[in-house]
Amino acid sequence: MADRVVVVTGGNRGLGLGVARICAGRGDTVLLGSRDPAAGERAARGLPGRVHAVQLDVTDPDGLASLARDVAAAEGRVDVLVNNAAVHYDTWQTSVDVDLGVVREALETNLLGAWQATLAFLPLLRRSAHPRVVMVSSEGGSLASMRGGTPAYSVSKAALNALTRTLAGDLARDRVLVNAVCPGWVATDMGGPGGRPxxxxxxxxxxxxxxxDGGPTGTFTRDGRPVPW
Ligand SMILES: NC(=O)c1ccc[n+]([C@@H]2O[C@H](COP(=O)([O-])OP(=O)(O)OC[C@H]3O[C@@H](n4cnc5c(N)ncnc54)[C@H](OP(=O)(O)O)[C@@H]3O)[C@@H](O)[C@H]2O)c1
Incomplete structure (x- = not known):
């Protein structure tokens, strides 16, 4: 599938920028979301093809609604929404020695932000012939392997995985494929040094x-292989 309209949240650096780069290189129109417009413009300038930096803060419902109106006018549809933005890989705390303010912020961005962005773009996704919603999750949210540590991050990603399943069910009749992915440990600002490229x-x-079309929905994979929930 070529010539898709792809929205990436948190597209100005790290994995979001990596996804934007691949899509732009293939001929998609990429709306590179960034909460800081200047950072978005800088990132977009470094990419090939049709890349438009757009201001996008997943915690700002009014901003999301206004962006969706602009995208409706300019593109008429959205084919792929990549919910990539996230915060707080909280290696410094445990669930018993925890700042619940950090947990609230993680839930606000990593869960409710992805939810809100999906709702904002849903009317435009419904106009697509091949609609896809991608939740960038983490094995850190896998209940199967969860132990202690990184409480804000792990709980927010487990909740994001649950959201993936409920959205997949609720959007099946609309042909929207909703899937969660783990990128693995990656050398970004969040992942730190040592991870894969x-x-x-x-x-x-x-x-x-x-x-x-007709592909799986409600799945959780890394490198195309299932990750236990
Ligand atoms: N790196 C890893 O090893 C790893 C492993 C598993 C899963 N993941 C997941 O992969 C995704 C990307 O991670 P990354 O490693 O690329 O992280 P990163 O380098 O820290 O980048 C995070 C991105 O999210 C954006 N962001 C944060 N809050 C936002 C908000 N309210 N609205 C819009 N954008 C917001 C940041 O924007 P600013 O520049 O404005 O802060 C930045 O663009 C995340 O969902 C993360 O949980 C990463």
Whole structure:
């Protein structure tokens, strides 16, 4: 599938920028979301093809609604929404020694932000012939392997996984494929040094971006292979 309209949240750096780069290189129109417009413009300038920086803060419902109106006027539809923006990989705390303010912020961005962005773009996704919603999650949200540590992040990603399943069910009749992906450990600002290159993590995300019509929905994968919930 070419010539898609792809919205990426948190597209100005890290994995979001990596996904934007791959999509733009393939001929998609990429709306590179960034909460800081200047950072978005800088990132977009470094990419090939049709990339438009757009101001997008997933915690700002009015801003999302206004952006959706602009995208409706300019593009008429959205084919792929990549809910990538996230905060607070909180390695410094545990669930018993925890700042609940950090937990609230993580839920606000990582769960409710992705939810809000999906709702804002849903009318435009419904206008697509091949609508896809991709939740950039993490094995850190897997209940199967969850132990202690990173409480804000892990709980927010587990909730994001639950949202993936409920949205997949509720949007099945609309043909919207909704899937969660783990990019693996990736060397970004969040992941820190030592992880795999951004291009490899972004390729793991692209699996769910590129699913064919009739493909799976409500799944959780890394590099195209199932991750236990
Ligand atoms: N790196 C890893 O090892 C790893 C592993 C598993 C999963 N993941 C997941 O992969 C995704 C991308 O992570 P990353 O490593 O690329 O992180 P990153 O380098 O820290 O980038 C995070 C991006 O999210 C944006 N963001 C944060 N809050 C936002 C908001 N309210 N509205 C819009 N954008 C917002 C940031 O924008 P600003 O520049 O404005 O802060 C930035 O563009 C996340 O969902 C993360 O949980 C990463």
């Amino acid at each position: 951004v291009a490899e993590g972004a390729a793991s995300i692209m699996f769910a971006v590129d699913l064919p």
